[in-house]
Amino acid sequence: xxxxxxxxxxxxxxxxxxxxxxxxxxxxxxxxxxxxxxxxxxxxxxxxxxxxxxxxxxxxxxxxxxxxxxxxxxxxxxxxxxxxxxxxxxxxxxxxxxxxxxxxxxxxxxxxxxxxxxxxxxxxxxxxxx
Numbered sequence: 001x002x003x004x005x006x007x008x009x010x011x012x013x014x015x016x017x018x019x020x021x022x023x024x025x026x027x028x029x030x031x032x033x034x035x036x037x038x039x040x041x042x043x044x045x046x047x048x049x050x051x052x053x054x055x056x057x058x059x060x061x062x063x064x065x066x067x068x069x070x071x072x073x074x075x076x077x078x079x080x081x082x083x084x085x086x087x088x089x090x091x092x093x094x095x096x097x098x099x100x101x102x103x104x105x106x107x108x109x110x111x112x113x114x115x116x117x118x119x120x121x122x123x124x125x126x127x128x129x130x
Contacts, residue, residue: 003099011099019070023063030062090127 003011029036033053036046052058079085083096 002101004101007099007101015074019067019074022070023066026066027059027063031059091124 026039028034030049030053033050036049041049076085080087081097081099087094
């Protein structure tokens with residue numbers, strides 16, 4: 001079984017939608033002067049943003065930086081999924097993976113990646129010594 005062209009197209013379009021939605025979310029918080037606590041900024045950084053929050057130039061700069069970083073992260077992820085790159089060997093054994101269309105009779109008997117994504121961050125920090 002393989003990933004159909006339609007599923008591949010929808011998956012990639014949704015990734016771009018996710019990037020856009022996250023960039024918009026961040027810029028909206030920034031422009032409205034909403035709490036930026038979720039970004040764990042220093043007081044100095046928050047003061048700078050507060051004093052420059054109406055700057056269209058700064059909005060454009062932030063949008064470009066965030067968009068490019070998210071694009072690069074997803075592009076790297078696609079390389080990993082496509083088998084073009086390998087993860088850091090310190091993280092464990094890697095056997096390559098393959099995205100496929102889910103069979104109609106799939107029983108759902110496996111842990112989903114989004115269920116362990118945030119706990120994996122804690123493990124990553126331990127491995128990296130952070």
